Amino acid sequence: MPGLTRSRPLPRRCYVVCTEVPPGVVGGLGRYAERMLPALRDLGVPVEVFGAVGRRLPARTERDGGLTLHLLPTPGQPGPSPAAHPPEAAYPPQAGFAREAARPQGVLRPLVRVAGLLAFNVRVAARILRGGRSGAVVAVHDWMGCLAGILCRLLGRMPVVFHVHTCEHNTAPGARRTAVTAGITALEDAQARLADLIVVPSASMRDQLVARGWPPGRMRVVPHGFEDPELVRLAGLSPADRDRLRARVRARYLPGGAGRLVVFAGRLAPHKGAHTLIRAVPSLLRDGDELRVVLIGSGDRAEVTRLIEREGVAGHVVADCRFLDPPEVFAHFLAADVCAFPSTYEPFGLVAIEAMALGRPVVVGPGYSPEVAGDGAVRCRTGSPEELAAALSRCLDDPGHAAGLARRGAAHVRARYSWARTAESTLAAYAEVAR
CATH class of the missing domain: 3.40.50.2000 (Glycogen Phosphorylase B;)
Structure with missing residues (x-):
C-alpha cells in the first residue's frame, strides 16, 4: 500500500x-x-x-x-x-x-x-x-x-x-x-x-x-x-457441481425440485422485511404452479406463524425460525430463483452482497443505501407488499431480466467490495x- x-x-x-x-x-x-x-x-x-x-x-x-x-x-x-x-x-x-x-x-x-x-x-x-x-x-x-x-x-x-x-x-x-x-x-x-x-x-x-x-x-x-471462504468456493463451482447443489436444496422444498423458489435470510424482525414478504406471497401465486418462499433466520415464531395463516399461504412459506451455518445459507442462495431482502432499515446489508456475489438475482428493500447494491439488484422504493411482489414476479417470470440482473450484481460486488x-x-x- x-x-x-x-x-x-x-x-x-x-x-x-x-x-x-x-x-x-x-x-x-x-x-x-x-x-x-x-x-x-x-x-x-x-x-x-x-x-x-x-x-x-x-x-x-x-x-x-x-x-x-x-x-x-x-x-x-x-x-x-x-x-x-x-x-x-x-x-x-x-x-x-x-x-x-x-x-x-x-x-x-x-x-x-x-x-x-x-x-x-x-x-x-x-x-x-x-x-x-x-x-x-x-x-x-x-x-x-x-x-x-x-x-x-x-x-x-x-x-x-x-x-x-x-x-x-x-x-x-x-x-x-x-x-x-x-x-x-x-x-x-x-x-x-x-x-x-x-x-x-x-x-x-x-x-x-x-x-x-x-x-x-x-x-x-x-x-x-464480502469474501467468506465458503462463498468463494461455491462461487467457483463448475456449472455441473452448481446444478447438483441447487437440485439438492430445491428438492427439500419443491416436488422434484420443480417450481419457483424465493429465499430470504435475516432476523424475522419487522424492519428486516420478512413480514412484508409473507404479505406479498398471495400476489405471486399462480394456478397449478409450485412456489416456495423460504425464510432463514431466527425471530418470533408465533408471530410469523400467525401472519402466514392469516395470509393463507401456509403451503407456500417455510419458516424454520433458526440459523443455518454459512455453507447452507449460501447453498440456499444458489438454489433460489430470486433472493429477497426487503429491509426498511439496513446500514449495509451483507446478505444481499453475498447473494449477488454468487450470481443470484436479488431484490432489496428501501432501507438499503442505493450505492450498496447499485444496478446489481432491484431496490424497492417503498416497503409495500405490492411493490415487492411486482419486483419478485418480474425476476421469476422473465429469465432474461433475472440473468442480466445476476450478472450485473456479481460484477458490481467484485468491482466494489x-x-x-x-x-x-x-x-x-x-x-x-x-x-
Missing part, C-alpha cells in the same frame, strides 16, 4: 475495542471482526484487540503474528454459537438490549449486560492507557465500546476512531424508545462529539447520522468486504488521526 505510506505516516499500533470477536461470533459485528482484523493485521500495523466473552469462559490472550486478541470474561455476554450464521448485520447485542428492555420480565438481563459492559470498558481503557500511547489509535466499534473510547480520549488524549455499524435500536422503523435505548443514544452522541473520525459502512447511514447532528466533516464511508480494500481504507482513516 505505497500510496498510503507516502501520504501519511501509519499508526504505530491500533487498539481495537470490539465486544464480539471470534470465536464468539453470534452476529454481524462478529462476522465483521472475523474477516476484518486479519486483513488489517496483514497491512503491517500491530493490532491489539479487546473482546468480551461469557463470564464462564477463562480470560486469555491469543497471538497471531501482529494480531493480539485479548478475551475478557464479561457478565451478560453471550457465549460462542458454533456454526451459527446469523444472516446479516443484525448485531444481536444491540437488538437484544432493545427487545429485552421493552419487556417487564426482561429487565434484569439487560441490566446485567449493561453492568458487564461498563466493567469491560473500564478494564479495557485501563489496559490501553497503561500501554504505549505514542502513535497509537483507538478504534471503537459500536456503542458497546464507547465508554472505553471516551476514557482514552479524555484521560489519555489518544486519537479515537468511532466505527458505527448500526443504530438499529433507535433508527429502524418501529424501534421503541426505552430507558436503555435512550442511554445508548446518549453514549453514542458523546462518543461522536469526542471522536477524531467516525467510520460508517454506507452513504445512507452517514446521511442519517448527519441529520442527527453528528459532524459531517469527520465522517468517512468505508464499505465492508473486498476485505483487503476495506482494511486499506480503514487504515487510511487511522493514519489521518495518528499522532
Whole structure:
C-alpha cells in the first residue's frame, strides 16, 4: 500500500475495542471482526484487540503474528454459537438490549449486560492507557465500546476512531424508545462529539447520522468486504457441481425440485422485511404452479406463524425460525430463483452482497443505501407488499431480466467490495488521526 505510506505516516499500533470477536461470533459485528482484523493485521500495523466473552469462559490472550486478541470474561455476554450464521448485520447485542428492555420480565438481563459492559470498558481503557500511547489509535466499534473510547480520549488524549455499524435500536422503523435505548443514544452522541473520525459502512447511514447532528466533516464511508471462504468456493463451482447443489436444496422444498423458489435470510424482525414478504406471497401465486418462499433466520415464531395463516399461504412459506451455518445459507442462495431482502432499515446489508456475489438475482428493500447494491439488484422504493411482489414476479417470470440482473450484481460486488480494500481504507482513516 505505497500510496498510503507516502501520504501519511501509519499508526504505530491500533487498539481495537470490539465486544464480539471470534470465536464468539453470534452476529454481524462478529462476522465483521472475523474477516476484518486479519486483513488489517496483514497491512503491517500491530493490532491489539479487546473482546468480551461469557463470564464462564477463562480470560486469555491469543497471538497471531501482529494480531493480539485479548478475551475478557464479561457478565451478560453471550457465549460462542458454533456454526451459527446469523444472516446479516443484525448485531444481536444491540437488538437484544432493545427487545429485552421493552419487556417487564426482561429487565434484569439487560441490566446485567449493561453492568458487564461498563466493567469491560473500564478494564479495557485501563489496559490501553497503561500501554504505549505514542502513535497509537483507538478504534471503537459500536456503542458497546464507547465508554472505553471516551476514557482514552479524555484521560489519555489518544486519537479515537468511532466505527458505527448500526443504530438499529433507535433508527429502524418501529424501534421503541426505552430507558436503555435512550442511554445508548446518549453514549453514542458523546462518543461522536469526542471522536477524531467516525467510520460508517454506507452513504445512507452517514446521511442519517448527519441529520442527527453528528459532524459531517469527520465522517468517512468505508464499505465492508464480502469474501467468506465458503462463498468463494461455491462461487467457483463448475456449472455441473452448481446444478447438483441447487437440485439438492430445491428438492427439500419443491416436488422434484420443480417450481419457483424465493429465499430470504435475516432476523424475522419487522424492519428486516420478512413480514412484508409473507404479505406479498398471495400476489405471486399462480394456478397449478409450485412456489416456495423460504425464510432463514431466527425471530418470533408465533408471530410469523400467525401472519402466514392469516395470509393463507401456509403451503407456500417455510419458516424454520433458526440459523443455518454459512455453507447452507449460501447453498440456499444458489438454489433460489430470486433472493429477497426487503429491509426498511439496513446500514449495509451483507446478505444481499453475498447473494449477488454468487450470481443470484436479488431484490432489496428501501432501507438499503442505493450505492450498496447499485444496478446489481432491484431496490424497492417503498416497503409495500405490492411493490415487492411486482419486483419478485418480474425476476421469476422473465429469465432474461433475472440473468442480466445476476450478472450485473456479481460484477458490481467484485468491482466494489473486498476485505483487503476495506482494511486499506480503514487504515487510511487511522493514519489521518495518528499522532
